Amino acid sequence: MVAHVTTVAFEGVDSREIDVQVQMSSGLPAFSIVGLADKAVSEARERVRSALSALGLALPPKRITVNLSPADVQKEGSHYDLPIALGLLVSMDILPAEELTHHIVLGELGLDGMIAPVSGVLLAAMAANGADKGLVCPATNGSEATWAGNNEILAAPSLLSLINHFKGSQILSPPEQTKPERPEHLLDLADVKGQESAKRALEIAAAGGHNLLMSGPPGSGKSMLAARLAGILPSMSAREALETSMIQSIAGQIEEGRLSMVRPFRDPHHSASMPALIGGGQKARPGEVSLAHNGVLFLDELPEFSRQVLDSLRQPLETGRAVVARVNAHVTYPARVQLVAAMNPCRCGHLDDPAIRCSRAPKCARDYQSRLSGPLLDRIDLFVDVKAVPPMELDRAPSGETSRTVxxxxxxxxxxxxxxxxxxxxxxxxxxxxxxxxxxxxxxxxxxxxxxxxxxxxxxxxxxxxxxxxxxxxxxxxxxxxxxxxxxxxxxxxxxxxxxxxxxxxxxxx
The missing domain is CATH 1.10.8 (Helicase, Ruva Protein; domain 3)
Structure with a gap:
């Protein structure tokens, strides 16, 4: 007899059903997992064995084969633990096979049988809803799964509670949907003294979702202005919040199952690599440009970024998606972002200051600004020169409009x-x-x-x-x-x- 349990493999923000097939046959005792599994999946053998042992169950002395079908799809992550364990319990006649037929299962097992949270639960819940199936997931991820729709959700804290639920001796309560996170304690635009032209550009950028580049000497308020953009941006719509949360779910960044209506604001350091900014790595994870989807990607000290890294932004800024192509993976992540960048006019930053004027001007400015390619600058909508704030302006109390008004x-x-x-x-x-x-x-x-x-x-x-x-x-x-x-x-x-x-x-x- 072959037991079948359904789980999912993630391909960008899409998911693909995986049939976990478990067979126990005569032969020398062995426990094999096949089907192009990575190390985290292969290590599930020991986690599953210890979790069953914690419940007082021992694997029979048989040849156990777990096949993850289709076998030519790369399987990554620890969320295969729970479907493998449930497949074994079906093969051992502890659970009835029909109980798991209409569920998608994912979860990581601890050595004590507890079910640990995993990433991608929101995507799995959406896949289950589309296939008209229920979802079995960790209790910690239960509220996250509720945002996908009205499918049945079994959010179990432990393997024992899940077994008892299927046997009818303990009924798991449906998870509660947490309220979306709303913006709180955002920085106020009124704190910025002067810089009326830059404030106007910031308002235009927020109103239309336009890309913005601010240039000015150190300490003129460029980063201060960018940090206050979140306070004047409108909250995301339900559709935008769901799109953004799908990427955050894959990256494991949804906290307490709470979707956020606040637009993402990502500000990577200028030493960020291309995989960190665009996405990639061994498992083709989303980068900063995708994590900022429907929000703001702030690049401070823009010319200090590697030119190759900056030029890799050209395609996502134009198409709204980041394509990560690898030998064993080709995934696409949404990357519809609003780029806000800040830079000094030259390396020392004092190009236009007559008191401490750059000694290498204008060559210093030309060399510094030439680090930005023309095609990248062509994708920016608003350019604003942020002058140094006069001392008399600094001594005055803030008098500009508040973020609420803007x-x-x-x-x-x-x-x-x-x-x-x-x-x-x-x-x-x-x-x-x-x-x-x-x-x-x-x-x-x-x-x-x-x-x-x-x-x-x-x-x-x-x-x-x-x-x-x-x-x-x-x-x-x-x-x-x-x-x-x-x-x-x-x-x-x-x-x-x-x-x-x-x-x-x-x-x-x-």
């Missing part, structure tokens, strides 16, 4: 965009799939939602020729102008909107 305008602008996109979707179904803000629009959709009037179109064409803007640059100016019109509560993109969008197009220090 966030209200941003939310209103995002609502206008959502209504416009919904109207487009009704006219042409599928035309706005995966698009939530102006910065993500392209092609025919952009021409439909951001068409400028005659004066605005004439100015844009003139600027495109004079500034030698690429086709991408042309469209990005149009996207920013559409956002400016939304902030002004204007339906038509006009010449003033185009003019202001063009004013943010190039660095002042170029």
């Amino acid at each position: 966030a209200a305008r941003v939310t209103k602008a995002r609502l206008r965009q959502r209504e416009r996109l919904e109207a487009c979707e009704m006219k042409v179904p599928g035309s706005t799939k995966g698009i939530f803000c102006n910065a993500q629009a392209d092609g025919n959709l952009l021409a439909h939602i951001a068409a400028a009037d005659e004066e605005g179109r004439a100015l844009l064409l003139q600027a495109t020729e004079k500034l030698r803007l690429s086709a991408r640059g042309y469209h990005r100016v149009l996207k920013v102008a559409r956002t400016l019109a939304d902030l002004a509560d204007d339906e038509i993109v006009s010449r003033p909107h185009i003019a202001e969008a063009l004013s943010f197009r190039r660095l002042q220090t170029d």
Whole structure:
């Protein structure tokens, strides 16, 4: 007799059903796991044996073979422990086979029989819901699984409690869904003194989801401004939160099963490698650009990053996805991010300061800024020069707008965009799939939602020729102008909107 238990293998943010087949046959005692299993899966033998022993059960002196089918799919992770253990219990006639037929099972076993949390439970729950099956998972991951839908969820703290549930002597209570995490104690934009132009650029970036690059001397407030972007961004929609949580589930970063409505804010150090930023490694894990999906990727000291690493961002910024290609894996992670970057105008940072002017200017600035490739800069919508704050300004009390006031305008602008996109979707179904803000629009959709009037179109064409803007640059100016019109509560993109969008197009220090 061969016992069958279903689990899943993860391929990016997709999952694939795996049939765990357990057979006990005559022969010399042995315990083999086959089916392209990695070391963590192969080590399940000892964890399962010890967990059963903790329950007073011993494996029979037979030849035990566990096959993970299909055998040509790489199996990774410790979540195969529980399905292997349950398959053995079915083969030992301790559990009835029909009890497990309609469940997807995953979980890591401790030596004492307790079931430890694993990553990817949200994806497994969605797969179970799509296949009209129940889910068996660790109790710690139970609330996370509830966000996938209405499928039956058995969240067991231990192997013994799960056995008792299937035998009917102890019924496991369904897990409770935790409330989504809401933003709390966010930094206030009013704390930033001066920098009105930079604040305006930050508001535009938040309202339209645009990429932003700030350039200025050390201590001018670039990082301070970026840290306050989260306070003016709108909360994620339910769909965006689910997309983001799927990636966090794969990375094991969902805490207490609580989905977050707060947009991710990732700020990797400039020493980050390409696999750390884009994704990859031996198991093709998501990188920072995917962990920031639907949120902000902040790169401080931008030219200090490796040029190869920065150029690897070009494709994710353009397509909204990160493709990790390896010999034994080819996975795609969502990577629709808002890039916010900060840099000094030169290595010493004092290019425009007459008191401590850089001694190697302008060559120092040219060499430093040349670390950023033209194609990468072409993917940035807003460039803003952040000047040093005058001493008199530092001595004054903060007098600018609060994050709450700015966030209200941003939310209103995002609502206008959502209504416009919904109207487009009704006219042409599928035309706005995966698009939530102006910065993500392209092609025919952009021409439909951001068409400028005659004066605005004439100015844009003139600027495109004079500034030698690429086709991408042309469209990005149009996207920013559409956002400016939304902030002004204007339906038509006009010449003033185009003019202001063009004013943010190039660095002042170029």
